[in-house]
Amino acid sequence: MATNPYMKGGPPPLPTRPYRLTLKGSDVVIHVDPADLPEADHGHPGSVLSLLMSAGVDVEHVCGGVCACSTCHVYVTRGDTATNEASDDELDMLDTAPALKSQSRLACQCVPTGASDVEIEIPAWNRNAVKEGH
Numbered sequence: 001m002a003t004n005p006y007m008k009g010g011p012p013p014l015p016t017r018p019y020r021l022t023l024k025g026s027d028v029v030i031h032v033d034p035a036d037l038p039e040a041d042h043g044h045p046g047s048v049l050s051l052l053m054s055a056g057v058d059v060e061h062v063c064g065g066v067c068a069c070s071t072c073h074v075y076v077t078r079g080d081t082a083t084n085e086a087s088d089d090e091l092d093m094l095d096t097a098p099a100l101k102s103q104s105r106l107a108c109q110c111v112p113t114g115a116s117d118v119e120i121e122i123p124a125w126n127r128n129a130v131k132e133g134h
C-alpha cells in the first residue's frame with residue numbers, strides 16, 4: 001500500500017468481529033471476515049475503499065488511497081459509530097470535497113470496527129464514476 005509521508009499515526013485498528021458492508025441503492029452486500037480481509041492495495045487495510053474495490057465496485061481514488069485527494073468521498077448512512085474516528089488529516093481533506101454531509105468520510109481512511117453492520121452511499125456527483133464489476 002502506498003503511504004502519505006505527511007500523515008501522522010499508524011493505520012486504524014482492524015475489525016475484530018464479522019459484519020456486513022452494504023452499498024446503498026445496489027445489491028452489493030459484502031460479508032467481511034476479519035480473518036480474511038482483502039489485500040490493502042487501496043487505502044488503509046480493512047478500509048471501505050479496499051473492501052468495495054475487492055468486491056468489484058470501482059470507486060474513484062485518484063491519490064491511490066493516501067488521504068491526498070477527496071475523490072473517494074462516501075457517506076456512511078448506517079453504522080457510522082462502528083467505524084474508526086476520522087483523523088484531522090481526513091477532516092482537512094474532506095473540507096475540499098463537494099456535497100459534504102455529517103456522514104461524509106473518505107473511503108480509503110474509513111475502517112469499520114465490526115461493532116455493527118455498515119451501509120455506504122456513493123455521493124450522486126460521483127456515482128457515474130462507479131463501476132460494478134460483477
Ligand code: FES
Nearest residue numbers: 061063065072108
Ligand atoms: S483516494 Fe485520495 S483521499 Fe481517498
